[in-house]
Amino acid sequence: MTTLLSDVRLRPLTVPVSLDAPDAADFTAMVDVRNRVFEQISGHTDHTFTAAELLPHFQDTEDEERFMWLIEVDGTLVGRVGVDLPREKGSRTAYWLIELLREAWGRGIGSYAYEFVERTAREHGRTVLQAWAEQSPAPGDDTLAPRTGFGRVPRDHITRFFLRHGHTLEQVERASALDLTAPMDRIEKLHAEALAAAKGYRVVQWHAPTPPELREGYAWMKSRMSTDVPAGALEFDEEAWDAARVERHDNRYLEGGRTLQVTAAQHIVTGELCAFNELVIGQDRTAASHQEDTLVLKEHRGHRLGMLVKCAGLLSWRELAPQSPRVMTYNAEENRPMLDINEAIGFVPVAYEGAWKKTLQD
Ligand SMILES: CC(C)(COP(=O)(O)OP(=O)(O)OC[C@H]1O[C@@H](n2cnc3c(N)ncnc32)[C@H](O)[C@@H]1OP(=O)(O)O)[C@@H](O)C(=O)NCCC(=O)NCCS
Known part of the structure; x- marks a missing residue:
């Protein structure tokens, strides 16, 4: 199926006062699509949040300003795009995410949403864009090393997307799990x-x-x-x-x-x-x-x-x-002192996340 970008619509997310409020449906749908994307990428539900758990993070915006849009194709929700702007004095940074259901990949929707990311950052004077994405290399994959030299991510669809949009891979984080049983x-x-x-x-x-x-x-x-x-x-x-x-x-x-x-x-x-x-x-x-x-x-x-x-x-x-059943934890792949402790305790690596950055030119 091909998608005409004219069929794609980005709609600002409404943050309701409570989940019983008449306008809460968008928020619940956003959390649902978020959880489905994470499950598709990782193959498990450990990243799942309920709408009730996430709502306070969207209601309290005193420490960062949060922008989020729902991404719809022909009225069907396929993903979300968000930009967080820390309120620290003089901050240059913007944290962003684009999360699309797998069936919507490769049709230019992510690139279209990315234009909103850069526009929002520029409008607020932010020049350092940073984002994280889980990408676990399979044996035999062609891989890319970050500038720290520690860890690798596969040169997959996600890597191509970041590179195409001018980002560099700065760091790799290891996700580890400890079996609590x-x-x-x-x-x-x-x-x-x-x-x-x-x-x-x-x-x-x-x-x-x-x-x-x-x-x-x-x-x-x-x-x-x-x-x-x-x-x-x-x-x-x-x-x-x-x-x-x-x-x-x-x-x-x-x-x-x-x-x-x-x-x-x-x-x-x-x-x-x-x-x-x-x-x-x-x-x-x-x-x-x-x-x-x-x-x-x-x-x-x-x-x-x-x-x-x-x-x-x-x-x-x-x-x-x-x-x-288990505890999950995330550490930079070069953080040897912390990895030594985790490995001694019994944490084992289960996935990797790339940390990506782009500095916008004036
Ligand atoms: C990373 C992600 C956002 C990319 O979104 P996407 O919509 O698949 O990306 P695009 O379609 O814009 O571009 C991807 C490819 O499709 C191609 N493409 C662009 N427009 C197209 C169109 N109209 N029709 C067909 N293909 C198209 C691009 O050329 C690109 O090809 P390449 O892989 O050879 O470089 C998406 O895969 C995703 O949600 N991944 C999971 C979450 C994630 O990792 N997010 C990263 C940021 S937090």
Whole structure:
């Protein structure tokens, strides 16, 4: 079937007040098409979100401005295109996505949607476009290495799309999974070793909402996620976090019915929070869990705090979500210290994501 681009329509997404609102149908349809695209690409449903889980992320736009359009062909929804603009002062960056159902690929629809991406970025003075896409090489594929030199993605349809539109492959992220149904003896042993090495620190754990007395410390560690994680030549704004931003962050999980567990290491003498790990699960506790941020502040590295917070987090997670079959996590392929910890714990690679960038000329 051929598509005339005159049949393609991009319609701005309406973000409803609630999922019961009369105008909520677009939002529910957007989440559904998003989930179908992710399932088609990955072959599993671990990336699935419910509309209730995603809605708070679209309603709270205090930290980034969000644009999204539904892509329709002859009135049928085939995908979505979005642009996020961080509100950090002086930000040059725009994060974008185009997600089309497989049956709509290769007909110029993605290229048409991409024009909206660049136009939106330019209109808002953003010159650095960045996007991520899951692309797992099959054995024997011709592949492309990122500028960091670590990892590879296949030279497939998605790679050709990014290259055709002027992007360069900056970094490859490894998605890894830990089987939570397997015995945890190895994690218990690593936990005991890390505890013994981390003299002068104690583990502090909470579930969102973050207790008021821990918000400033958590805010500082969250801000370091934007500066201290290997990023190759990708550009991330230094994020300013305070207790109010922590509250907004936590609310996005709480209002969507998700559980966020934070396991931190605290320096006993000063009371400073210096390392943390986040684990998240949605309302469906039989679904996959997701490990989100993990970081040890630079001044506190070398005491096995990364291993400590990860293992302590996983051990209590087993009590909290005993039916969740696995934990997913994402790390830059050149982030050896973090991959060493994950591999020792038992995480195995399951997929790869390319991180792409284009700098617009004036
Ligand atoms: C990456 C993605 C957005 C590309 O969209 P697309 O609509 O397939 O891309 P286009 O059709 O515009 O261009 C792809 C190919 O179709 C060709 N094409 C363009 N217009 C065409 C038309 N009218 N008819 C037929 N083919 C056409 C292009 O020449 C290009 O060919 P190539 O692969 O040899 O370079 C889409 O594959 C997708 O949604 N992938 C999953 C999500 C993803 O990875 N997104 C990446 C950004 S977040």
